[in-house]
Structures are given as structure tokens and as C-alpha cells.
Amino acid sequence: MKDINDTPIPRTDPIQSATFTNPINAEIRRAAATGIYDIRGGGAKRRVPHFDDLLFLGASISRYPLEGYREKCETKVTLGTRFAKKPIELETPVTIAGMSFGALSGPAKEALGRGASAAGTSTTTGDGGMTPEERGHSDKLVYQYLPSRYGMNPDDLRKADAIEIVIGQGAKPGGGGMLLGQKISDRVAEMRNLPKGIDQRSACRHPDWTGPDDLEIKILELREITGWEKPIYVKIGGTRPYFDTTLAIKAGADVVVLDGMQGGTAATQDVFIEHVGLPTLACIRPAVQALQDLGMHREVQLIVSGGIRSGADVAKAMALGADAVAIGTAALIALGDNDPKWESEYQKLGTTTGAYDDWHEGQDPAGITTQDPELMARFDPVEGGRKLKNYLKVLTLEAQTIARACGKNHLHNLEPEDLCALTMEAAAMARVPLAGTEWYPGKAGF
Amino acid sequence: MQTFDLESHSLRELNSILHAQKDDTNQTSWEVINARGSHAIAVGLDAPIEVTIKGSTGYYCGGMNKQATINVHGSAGPGVAENMMSGTVVIEGDASQYAGATGHGGLLVIKGNASSRCGISMKGIDIVVHGNIGHMSAFMAQSGNLVVCGDAGDALGDSLYEARLFVRGSVKSLGADCIEKEMRPEHLEILNDLLMRSGADAKPEEFKRYGSARQLYNFDVDNAAAY
Amino acid sequence: MCGIVGLFIKDKSLEPELGALLTDMLVTMTDRGPDSAGIAVYGNNTNQLAKLTVQSDNASDDFATLDTDLSEAIGVTVSTRQKDTHAVIEIPAAKIAEARQILSDIRPNICVMSAGDSIEIYKEVGLPKDVANRFEISNMSGSHGIGHTRMATESAVTTMGAHPFSTGADQCLVHNGSLSNHNSLRRKLIREGIHIETLNDTEVGAAYLTWKMQQGSSLGEALESSLEDLDGFFTFVVGTKDGFGVVRDPIACKPAVMAETDQYVAFGSEYRALVNLPGISDARVWEPEPATVYFWNH
Numbered sequence: 028m029k030d031i032n033d034t035p036i037p038r039t040d041p042i043q044s045a046t047f048t049n050p051i052n053a054e055i056r057r058a059a060a061t062g063i064y065d066i067r068g069g070g071a072k073r074r075v076p077h078f079d080d081l082l083f084l085g086a087s088i089s090r091y092p093l094e095g096y097r098e099k100c101e102t103k104v105t106l107g108t109r110f111a112k113k114p115i116e117l118e119t120p121v122t123i124a125g126m127s128f129g130a131l132s133g134p135a136k137e138a139l140g141r142g143a144s145a146a147g148t149s150t151t152t153g154d155g156g157m158t159p160e161e162r163g164h165s166d167k168l169v170y171q172y173l174p175s176r177y178g179m180n181p182d183d184l185r186k187a188d189a190i191e192i193v194i195g196q197g198a199k200p201g202g203g204g205m206l207l208g209q210k211i212s213d214r215v216a217e218m219r220n221l222p223k224g225i226d227q228r229s230a231c232r233h234p235d236w237t238g239p240d241d242l243e244i245k246i247l248e249l250r251e252i253t254g255w256e257k258p259i260y261v262k263i264g265g266t267r268p269y270f271d272t273t274l275a276i277k278a279g280a281d282v283v284v285l286d287g288m289q290g291g292t293a294a295t296q297d298v299f300i301e302h303v304g305l306p307t308l309a310c311i312r313p314a315v316q317a318l319q320d321l322g323m324h325r326e327v328q329l330i331v332s333g334g335i336r337s338g339a340d341v342a343k344a345m346a347l348g349a350d351a352v353a354i355g356t357a358a359l360i361a362l363g364d365n366d367p368k369w370e371s372e373y374q375k376l377g378t379t380t381g382a383y384d385d386w387h388e389g390q391d392p393a394g395i396t397t398q399d400p401e402l403m404a405r406f407d408p409v410e411g412g413r414k415l416k417n418y419l420k421v422l423t424l425e426a427q428t429i430a431r432a433c434g435k436n437h438l439h440n441l442e443p444e445d446l447c448a449l450t451m452e453a454a455a456m457a458r459v460p461l462a463g464t465e466w467y468p469g470k471a472g473f
Numbered sequence: 474m475q476t477f478d479l480e481s482h483s484l485r486e487l488n489s490i491l492h493a494q495k496d497d498t499n500q501t502s503w504e505v506i507n508a509r510g511s512h513a514i515a516v517g518l519d520a521p522i523e524v525t526i527k528g529s530t531g532y533y534c535g536g537m538n539k540q541a542t543i544n545v546h547g548s549a550g551p552g553v554a555e556n557m558m559s560g561t562v563v564i565e566g567d568a569s570q571y572a573g574a575t576g577h578g579g580l581l582v583i584k585g586n587a588s589s590r591c592g593i594s595m596k597g598i599d600i601v602v603h604g605n606i607g608h609m610s611a612f613m614a615q616s617g618n619l620v621v622c623g624d625a626g627d628a629l630g631d632s633l634y635e636a637r638l639f640v641r642g643s644v645k646s647l648g649a650d651c652i653e654k655e656m657r658p659e660h661l662e663i664l665n666d667l668l669m670r671s672g673a674d675a676k677p678e679e680f681k682r683y684g685s686a687r688q689l690y691n692f693d694v695d696n697a698a699a700y
Numbered sequence: 701m702c703g704i705v706g707l708f709i710k711d712k713s714l715e716p717e718l719g720a721l722l723t724d725m726l727v728t729m730t731d732r733g734p735d736s737a738g739i740a741v742y743g744n745n746t747n748q749l750a751k752l753t754v755q756s757d758n759a760s761d762d763f764a765t766l767d768t769d770l771s772e773a774i775g776v777t778v779s780t781r782q783k784d785t786h787a788v789i790e791i792p793a794a795k796i797a798e799a800r801q802i803l804s805d806i807r808p809n810i811c812v813m814s815a816g817d818s819i820e821i822y823k824e825v826g827l828p829k830d831v832a833n834r835f836e837i838s839n840m841s842g843s844h845g846i847g848h849t850r851m852a853t854e855s856a857v858t859t860m861g862a863h864p865f866s867t868g869a870d871q872c873l874v875h876n877g878s879l880s881n882h883n884s885l886r887r888k889l890i891r892e893g894i895h896i897e898t899l900n901d902t903e904v905g906a907a908y909l910t911w912k913m914q915q916g917s918s919l920g921e922a923l924e925s926s927l928e929d930l931d932g933f934f935t936f937v938v939g940t941k942d943g944f945g946v947v948r949d950p951i952a953c954k955p956a957v958m959a960e961t962d963q964y965v966a967f968g969s970e971y972r973a974l975v976n977l978p979g980i981s982d983a984r985v986w987e988p989e990p991a992t993v994y995f996w997n998h
Contacts, residue, residue, distance in 0.1 A: 062694030176575040176594060179556055181517050181537040208691055220577070220596040220615045222635060225690040230613060234593040235552040235571040237933065237953035238878065240702060240732040240851055240969075241532075244512050248533040251488045252517030270854050277734070277851060510972030529971050548985060550971055551955060569955070569971075569987060588987045589952060608952070608990055626989075 054297075065297040066207070068130075068386030068396065070198050070289040070333065070356060075306040077289070077334060078343040080453030081446045082462065085432040093431040100427040101437040104351050106328045107189060107258020107281040110250070114258055114281075115167055115189055117351070118147025119423040120438060121341055124286075124332050124355035125171045125191065125262070127153025129215045130293030130386065131359075133160045135395045137408040138362055140164030142415025146423070151191060151353070153293075154229060156218045157183040164412070169260065172249070174203065174230040177219040181252060189282070190249055191260035192242070194233075194271075197290030197307070197333040199299045200264025203231035207294065209389040212398040239274040246279045260284050265310035265333065266303075272317035276327050284353065285314050287333030291356040293396070294387030307333035307344075309456035312443075315348030325350065325439075338425020345426070346441035347457060354422075361418035362411040363393045475500055480507040484514065491541075494520040510550065515543050518560070535562040538579060554581045557598055563671075570607065573600045576617065582671040589626065592619045595636055601671035611638055612648065620667050622675045630683055638683040639664055641675055647683065654684045702863070702876040703729025703849040704956075706937045706967035707977075708944050708996045709842075714963050714978070715744070719840030723832040725966075725973045726847040730828045732876075732969055733849030736862035737831040738823025740872040740939050743842040745818050750793035753813040753820045754803065755859060759785045762807050773802045784834040785859075786813065786822050793817065796869075811860060811897075816870030818843070818941055823862035843998060846939045846967075848874040855900040865906035868913060870941035875902040876969055877954045880932035905930060909938070923947045923993045935988075937967055943997035952990035959983040965996050 043049065054065060086092040093100060107114040123143045128136050130153060137160040143150045149167035156178015162168055170187030172179065184190065195201060208224045216223040236245045246259050261275040262284035275283045287307025292300065311331055318324040331344045332353035344352050365373075367380045372392035376385065386396035394406035430438050433445045447462040448454035454461045455468035477487050487505065494500060498520055505526045508514060512531035515524050518541040526534065529547035535554040541561075545553070548566035557576040564572075567585035574590065576598025583591075583600070589607035592600050595614045605623035612628070614636035624642035631648020637660065638651070647653075664677035688696050705725035709715050722739060745751070756762035759782065766787065767780045778791045778799070791799055796815050803810055814821035822835040828849045832838065848863035855861050864872035879885075879901040886896055886904045894907045894914075908930065912922035919940055926936070927950065935954040938945045946967060948956055959966045959974050961983045968974045971985070988994055 062697065063692060176556060176596070179575060180558055180577065181519070181539060181556070184537070185517075222690070225634075226692055228613070228632065228689075230594070232953075234590070234612075235533075235555050235574040239853070240876070241551075241955070243731060244532045248513040248516050248536050251484065251513045252537055254489070254492065255485070267854070274851070274853065509975045510970060529975070531970060531972055548971065567985065569957070570953075586986075589990070607987070 066294055066387060067297050067300070067384045068291065068293050069300070069384040070291040071301050071304075072384075073301055075288065076308050076450065076452040076456055077306065078308060078340045080308070080449045081343050081457060081459060082449065083339075083342070083346075083429050083433060083445055084447060086434040090434045092434050093436060095428065095431055098431070099436060100431045102423055102427060104328070104439070106330070106351065107260075109281045109323075109327050110255065110279065111189075111258040111281050112254070112256045113188075115149060115169075117149060117167065119419060120345065120349075120351035120426075121146075121335075121419055121422050122148050122169075122330065122351055122353045123150040123358055124290070124353035125151035125153045125169070125193065126355055126359075127155035127293060128158045128161065129153070129155035129177075129210060129219070129398070130396060132395060132397055132403045132406065133158055133214075134403055134406050134408040135359075135362060135411065136161040137164050138406070138411030138415060139358060140168070141408060141412025142358075142361075142419060143167075145412065145416035146419035148419060149188065152187075154193075155215065156180075157186065158218075160408075162186055164408075171262075174233045175219075176234065177221075177227075177229075184249070185253055187253075187257060189258040189260055190253070191262050191284060192245070192249070192280075193262045194242075194275075195264030195266075195286075196262065196292060197264045197286035197288045197304050198292035199295040200266045200304050201231060202295055202299050202303070203229040207387050207389075210387065210398050215398060239278045242274075242278040258282055260330070262286065264288075264290075265305040265307065268305070268310045269313035269317045272314040272329075273321065276318070276321050276323050280327060282328045282330060283314065283318075284330045284332065285310050286353075287331070289334030290332050291359075306456065307331065307335075308453060311344060311347040311349060312456070312458045318348070324348065338422045338427075339429060341422055341426040342429040342438065342441055343446065345438050346445050347443055347459075350439070357418070358415055359395060361415045362395055363406065363414070364391070364395050366393055369393055474502045474504055476504045476506060478506050479509065479511055479514075484511060487514065488516060491515055491518050491520075491522070491524065494518075494522050496520055496540075498522060508545075508547065512550070515541070518543070529566065538562060548585065549583075553583075554579070554598075557581065567604070568602075572602075573598050576600070578617075580667075580670060584672075586623065592617075592636070595619065599667055601667050601673055603671075603673050605642070608645075609648070611636055611651075614638070618663060618667060620664065620671075620673070620680070622673050630685070632689060633683075633685040635685060637663070639680040640683065641680045644681075644683070650686050650689045651683055652686045654682045656680070656682045702851055702874075703732030703969045703973070704874050704876050704935065704937050704967060705729060705847045705969070705973045706845070706939075706944055706946075708844040708965040709963070710965070711963035715843060716841040718842040718845055719836075720838040721977060722845045722847050723838040724976050725968060726832055726837075726849060727829045728973045728975075729847075729849045729969055733851045734827055735852050735857045736823065736825045736850045736859070737828035737848065738821065738850075738862045738864050738874075739832065739835070739837050739845060739847040740814065740819055740821045740864045740874075741837070741840050741842045741845040742818045742870070742939060742941065743820060743840065747790065749790040750796050750815065750817050751820060752789040752791060752796060752799060752803075752815050753786060753822070754789060754807075755786050755811045755813050755823075756807070756809055757785065757859070758809060759787070762810055763787050766807065769806055770799060770802065773806065774798055783822065783836060785824060786835065788820055812866075814864075814866040814870075814872060816941060819866075819870045819872060819939065821864055821866060821872060823848075823864065824859055825857055825862065844939065844944055846872060846874055846937050846944060853878050853901075855898060858898070860898050861900045863902055864939070865900075865903045867906040867910045867938070870939075871909070871913075871919070872939045873902065873906040873909060874937050875905055876935045876956075877933035877949065879905060879930055879934060881930065882932075885929070901932070905934065905936065919945065920993055920995055927991050935969070940997075943995060945993060945995040946988050947993045948988055948990050950991040952988075956988050957985065958988055958994075959985045 288304030508528035586604035630651030
């Protein structure tokens with residue numbers, strides 16, 4: 028009789044769990060070893076329905092396109108027309124989102140100012156106050172008014188072109204921040220009135236008001252201090268955009284800044300970034316609905332941010348009803364963040380080009396998200412500024428290209444009806460018909 | 474003395490006139506009547522002028538003050554002297570929540586009691602309260618001095634950084650990372666000066682000092698519950 | 701998010717002024733709540749009858765023959781007094797439950813605002829001054845009253861979404877803040893048989909108190925347990941037949957100012973609401989402590 032052991036038994040292939048994946052298991056081991064949640068920079072990395080799931084319907088016979096090199100497609104936008112004596116006029120609707128000095132180096136902030144100014148748009152301060160580099164190189168500078176009030180002072184407030192009251196951001200709506208000790212250099216410590224080298228904790232609520240009824244009074248105070256000249260923006264993280272936009276308008280905002288979950292941060296818990304908030308795509312229509320319901324669409328401007336990368340994204344956000352967009356992560360990449368030329372150094376940090384997100388640790392090989400003098404010296408703010416200007420120009424040209432193809436002489440004339448959706452999810456979130464149909468989920472008649 | 478009546482003129486007019494005063498103004502003395510709890514009175518001033526407000530004020534009186542001396546002959550609403558940079562704000566009555574929030578400099582004197590969150594996130598301001606203060610006062614206070622001649626409420630100095638807290642009476646409870654500390658001669662000197670400048674009838678020796686245990690300065694898993 | 705005012709009269713000579721004083725206080729809080737306004741007035745009842753305050757969006761039709769129709773249906777003569785979209789039905793207390801049942805049959809579009817011996821609730825969408833004028837609140841006298849101006853956060857701006865919410869006979873509640881566990885609590889209360897009409901968080905707070913009191917708690921005890929069971933931010937003012945109470949959540953961010961003299965106890969979301977009260981400059985003014993129940997009774 029033949030021993031069955033002589034015949035090899037067919038075996039199953041090893042199967043990786045779809046639930047307990049290698050990255051998940053690695054995180055469990057990391058948590059078990061350290062006892063602290065993972066902190067990182069950037070925005071949501073998971074795939075969520077996005078602008079890529081929308082397409083434009085160009086003109087053909089029923090509509091007529093504009094001639095690209097002859098017929099004008101305007102890109103100017105004015106922000107803050109509701110109450111401010113001095114609204115902000117921009118050449119392009121692509122602005123630079125708030126990023127702090129502290130999170131970014133002084134030269135990186137300078138480069139943002141140079142690039143944005145050359146492209147005719149605005150930059151925004153962050154949780155750390157206004158630096159002379161940034162003010163000096165920014166034609167239009169939006170001053171963020173944050174829960175921490177680090178570096179907050181009335182002189183800088185009066186120097187600003189607009190004031191942005193930050194209530195939340197897409198990466199961490201409802202959360203505060205954490206800047207680890209490595210980045211609290213002498214200069215950062217002085218600007219923030221903190222001891223050098225400690226972990227800086229940022230509050231999640233403003234210290235002297237809570238809720239829309241108080242916010243209305245806070246806005247009054249800021250307007251009184253600055254003589255009703257400057258537009259007051261209110262920035263919210265995308266979670267309940269209809270209600271939050273409504274309340275920002277009722278409280279007296281000139282501009283609502285709405286940041287979806289792909290929007291970045293300098294540092295917060297990974298679990299927060301990946302599991303709290305709405306995809307940018309899903310934020311826009313409810314916010315625009317709120318503006319329309321109050322008769323304030325275009326009267327109060329809407330700036331959308333969170334994962335804007337191309338002129339197509341710009342055009343899609345505007346078609347859904349935004350007046351302008353803001354870019355953060357994309358601007359850093361334009362400056363040189365995560366550039367393959369630093370691959371060997373990313374490897375040394377245990378990461379790779381495109382995945383580097385430990386912006387809070389201050390070891391950025393590209394010299395952008397750091398306060399280390401040697402690393403900072405690698406970054407040339409003039410060259411960085413030029414690259415950012417080029418990139419902003421491309422975003423604008425791309426958006427114009429699409430708008431002309433749709434027969435629009437102004438980016439603002441793009442409409443939801445110029446779009447179709449590739450997926451049911453995107454159709455539902457953007458309230459745009461599924462490609463080739465007249466229908467989107469929630470609309471009767473399927 | 475210039476008198477400004479908030480019943481017959483608008484807040485905007487008042488603040489515009491006060492903002493128009495520069496360092497060398499000869500109109501250094503102002504009186505505001507009929508305050509009636511209005512918000513944002515005398516905010517954003519930046520000149521060495523004296524403003525006396527008759528009646529109680531609403532939110533943010535004296536907000537972001539620089540140089541000016543502001544006296545409120547009444548009580549102050551939430552956020553009085555918030556983010557003050559320099560100068561002096563004196564409240565004859567009580568102050569509501571958030572008094573002196575995030576203040577960077579100057580002196581805030583509250584002759585009555587202050588409510589919750591007095592000195593929240595203070596960044597260099599000196600605050601002297603003749604009476605008591607409410608809960609969560611000096612939360613995340615970064616620097617400056619908070620002097621309380623009466624009692625302090627719950628969770629004093631929670632998540633404190635380097636601000637110094639001096640309390641004469643009882644403290645209902647201390648917040649996370651806030652501890653009683655030794656009173657050294659330099660602290661008695663600071664206290665003496667602040668008590669004198671604020672007209673408080675108290676002796677430095679009667680106070681206890683509280684400050685940060687500095688256990689939350691760099692993350693340690695054993696302290697995670699305190700975050 | 702809202703403005704709250706309340707006035708509890710100690711000195712009877714001030715009772716004829718209650719409506720006028722409350723109206724002034726309410727209008728001052730317009731900035732905090734421009735969407736809708738409401739007021740509960742506790743009037744002294746002289747004729748021993750209970751009161752049912754009802755509202756209709758089609759008042760002229762619904763109220764025209766309401767007194768005769770209702771009298772006929774329950775076999776007792778009732779009188780109605782119409783004020784704009786509201787009407788107060790005066791009726792023997794023993795007949796209240798029956799009248800409510802019959803009303804839902806013969807006037808299905810009518811909403812009951814309040815029921816009790818002395819309470820009348822008036823609330824509508826619109827600016828506080830317009831709402832107060834429509835119901836001629838300033839002519840009303842009474843022993844105490846509570847007013848509310850609303851800036852809606854998440855639920856709809858409607859008459860039924862306006863405060864005060866009635867929590868039971870002669871009881872009402874107003875709220876400034878935002879509850880964060882009201883959906884789960886609403887489902888639980890509905891399972892417990894409590895009637896809830898709107899998706900408003902405050903109505904859940906009110907229904908919670910009703911439920912607790914049905915379980916045998918006093919109003920004070922119900923307020924104490926609300927500190928345990930309600931999550932989020934709140935300053936509540938509640939009214940009862942004899943008095944009113946105040947409670948703030950343990951974080952106590954939403955503003956609250958109180959004033960007391962020999963003549964009255966007053967509540968305002970801001971001091972501005974109190975400035976026209978008689979003798980305010982000599983009143984004892986203070987802010988209620990977090991997580992502490994305050995109560996004043998006649």
C-alpha cells in the first residue's frame with residue numbers, strides 16, 4: 028500500500044487578510060510598542076470619490092466653444108464684497124491655503140508669497156503668526172485667526188488684507204493641533220510664547236467664544252478693530268457644510284472657506300485625518316445650497332480646498348458653485364516637497380518619495396517643513412517662488428481651457444450642468460447626472 | 474475730557490474717533506456714557522489715552538488694547554481685554570468669562586469677581602482679580618501672572634505652560650499638570666509690585682504660588698490620561 | 701444658538717409690567733437669534749380655569765367657531781381668546797386631556813403650545829420684535845416669564861422648532877447651545893412613549909425632563925440627572941407654575957447672567973438684556989456656576 032505521505036498534498040496559497048492588511052498590522056505593532064497614536068502631516072490618503080470622477084461636457088453643435096487664443100476667458104475674482112470696504116481682487120481664483128510658519132520654514136513661506144504674488148493671488152498665514160518674510164513678499168495676505176492665537180497681535184491684524192477666522196480644517200474638523208518639540212526652535216518658541224523644544228498643543232475651540240451667536244460678536248469686534256475695511260473669512264472643515272455655511276453667513280462672514288477631508292495639516296492623529304470629515308466633492312453642493320437658500324450665492328464668496336491638484340479640479344469646483352479654490356499640499360509639491368531627487372534621504376527616514384508625511388518631525392529633506400538651518404538652506408525661496416508661479420499659471424490656463432471648451436467667457440459661468448459623473452457615488456455627492464443619463468441618485472425618474 | 478454718548482452715537486463712531494488718536498494726541502481723556510452692555514467698546518486702541526466707560530460693557534471691551542488706559546465703571550462682559558498687548562484695563566465691577574484671554578501684555582485689574590476661564594491661554598499679560606475667579610481659569614496659560622486675592626474655582630491652571638498663578642484664598646481643584654510651587658523672593662517681588670499697581674489690599678506673604686509641573690511638555694505614554 | 705431672557709417677579713406691584721419688561725429684554729437679544737422667537741408667560745389665574753394655548757397656520761378658519769365646536773364636543777362651555785396665530789382656550793382642568801384628544805380630531809392642523817393652570821406660550825418664526833408685537837406680549841401681566849430668540853443650528857426654522865418647548869403641564873424649557881446625543885436620546889424617549897414632534901435638539905431636552913418627571917423625579921431632580929444624560933453644550937432655563945430654574949452644562953461656555961433685587965430675579969444670555977430693568981444698577985449680578993441647578997419659587 029502506498030504511503031499517502033509520498034504524494035505532496037496540494038496546499039492553499041497564503042492569503043493576506045483584506046481586513047488585517049500588512050499596513051494595518053504594522054500600525055498595530057507600532058501602537059503596541061509606543062502607546063501613542065500615529066501623528067503625521069498631510070491629508071486623507073485613502074481613496075474617496077473625488078473630482079476625477081467627474082467629466083466636463085464640452086461644446087459641440089448645441090453649444091459653441093470659445094477660440095482658445097483669441098476669445099477671452101476671464102479668471103478674475105473679488106472676495107469680500109458683502110461688508111468689507113476693501114475687498115480682495117485676485118487675477119486667478121486659485122489661492123494659497125493657510126500654512127503656518129513653524130510648520131513651514133521662513134524661506135518656504137517667502138516662496139509662497141513670491142509665487143502667489145507673481146500669479147496675482149493671495150497667501151494665508153497659519154497657526155504661528157505673521158512673519159516679515161511672508162508679509163514682505165505677499166501682495167495679498169490673509170491673516171488666520173486661530174484658537175491658539177499664537178503670535179496674534181493687532182498690528183499684524185491691521186497689516187493683513189483679510190482676516191480668516193479658523194473654526195476647523197478638513198484634515199481634522201473638531202480637533203486641535205500638535206507641533207512636536209523638534210520644530211519649536213528659538214524663533215518659533217518666541218513667536219508662540221512657548222518654551223523651546225516642548226510639544227505644542229493647540230486648542231480645538233476658540234478661547235473666547237463658542238457657537239454662531241458668539242461668533243457674530245467676535246466678527247463685530249474684528250471689524251471694529253480694523254475699521255470695517257478687511258474681508259472676514261470663516262474657515263470650516265467639511266462635516267455639516269449646509270448648517271455650517273448657513274451659520275457662518277448668519278454670523279456675518281464675507282467669505283466662507285470650506286476644506287474637505289483631503290485637505291492637509293502639518294500634524295495631527297492619522298485616525299483623525301482618515302476617519303473624520305467629508306470628501307471635498309461631497310462638501311460643495313450643500314454649501315452652495317445654503318448660500319442659495321439665503322440668497323447669498325456670489326454675495327458671500329465660497330472658497331473650496333482639499334485635494335485640488337489641476338486646472339480640471341479648479342474648474343470642477345467652480346462648476347459646482349465655488350467662487351475660488353485654495354491649494355496647500357499641491358503648492359508644497361510645486362515648491363519641491365516629496366521630490367524624487369531626495370529619494371535616498373526619504374529612504375533613510377524609512378519612507379519614500381510621495382509617501383513622506385512626517386512633516387511635524389522637522390527632518391524634511393527638501394527643507395520646506397523644517398526649522399533645521401542646514402535643511403532649510405537647501406531650499407531657495409526665489410526658485411521655489413518661480414516654480415509656484417508657474418504652477419499657478421498652469422492651473423489657471425487649464426481651467427480656462429476647459430471653460431472655453433464649454434463656451435464660457437468667465438470661469439464663474441461654469442455650471443453643474445456642464446458636468447457628468449463616472450460613478451454613482453460621485454453623481455450622488457456632486458448631484459451631477461451619471462454619464463450618459465439625466466439622472467443622479469436622489470433625483471426622481473430613474 | 475471728551476464725552477461720548479453711545480445712545481446718540483454709534484459704536485463705529487466711537488471706535489473711529491478713538492482710533493484716530495495718535496501718540497501725540499492732546500485729547501487724552503475720554504468718557505463714554507450709556508454703555509448699556511454694548512459689545513466691542515474701545516477695541517483696538519493704540520494711543521496713550523484714558524477712556525472711562527460709565528456702565529457695564531458687553532463682549533470684548535478693550536479687546537487687543539495697546540497703550541491706552543481703560544476704566545469700566547460697571548461690570549464687563551465676556552472676553553474683556555482679550556489679547557491685550559500693553560496698557561491697562563480696570564474693571565470696577567465683575568468680569569464675565571474669558572477675561573484677559575490670550576493677552577500678551579499690559580495689566581488687567583478686576584476689582585470684583587471674574588467668571589470662568591479668566592486668563593485662558595494668557596501669553597504675557599498680568600491679571601489681578603480682587604475677588605474670586607471661576608472654573609478653568611488659566612487653561613493653557615503660557616506666560617504672565619494671574620493674581621487672585623479671593624478663591625479660585627475648579628481646574629485652575631489646567632495644561633499650564635509657564636504662566637505664574639498666585640491665589641490668596643482656596644483653590645477648589647487644580648487642573649492637569651498644575652501644582653503648588655515654592656514662593657521664592659523673586660515671586661514675592663512680582664506680587665508686591667502687581668498688588669500695589671492694582672490697588673489690592675493684600676500682602677504678598679498671604680498668597681500661594683501655582684505653576685506647571687511640566688509633565689505634559691513632551692509626550693509620555695504614562696501621562697496620556699492627562700491629555 | 702440663541703438668546704434667552706427670563707424674569708421672575710417677587711414684588712407683586714411689578715406683575716403688570718412683566719410683559720413689557722420681557723419684551724424689551726427679548727428684543728435686545730435679537731442678534732443672538734433672528735430666526736424665531738417665543739415667550740412663555742405665567743399669568744395669575746383668577747377664574748379657576750385651566751388654559752390650553754394652541755396655534756394654527758390657518759387661524760381664521762380654525763379658530764372661527766372653535767369655542768362652540770369644542771363646547772359641544774366636550775359638553776362644557778369653553779371660551780377662546782385669539783391672538784394672531786394663537787388662541788388660548790379656557791377650560792376646566794379636568795377636561796384638558798379630553799379637549800386635546802378632540803382637538804386633534806376636529807382641528808387636525810392645530811398645534812398645542814402649552815397646557816396648564818397659568819402658562820401661555822406664544823412662538824413664531826420672525827424677528828423677536830415682530831413676534832412680540834403680533835402677540836401683544838408687552839400688554840401681558842404675570843408672575844414670571846421666559847423668552848427665547850433662536851439662531852437655528854441644525855433643525856428647521858419653523859413655528860414648532862421655536863422655543864419655549866412645553867415639557868408638561870405648566871412647564872416649559874428654553875435652550876442656548878447644542879446637544880450632541882439628542883438623536884439616540886430621541887429614539888429612546890419615543891420608545892418610552894414620549895411624544896416628540898420635531899428633530900430639534902431642545903425638544904429632546906424638554907421631553908427628557910417630562911419623561912424623568914413621569915418616572916417620579918421632581919423638576920430639580922430631573923435637571924440634576926440631565927447633567928448626566930445630556931451630552932453637549934447647554935444653558936437651560938425652565939419654567940414651572942410657581943417659578944423658574946437655570947442649569948448649565950459642566951463646561952458652561954454658553955453665556956448666562958443673572959440679577960436679583962428685592963423685586964425680581966432676572967436671567968439674560970447677556971447683560972444687555974438686563975439693562976432696562978428697574979434698579980438694575982444696584983442689583984446683585986452674577987453668573988450661574990457650571991453643572992449647578994438653580995431654582996426660584998413663589
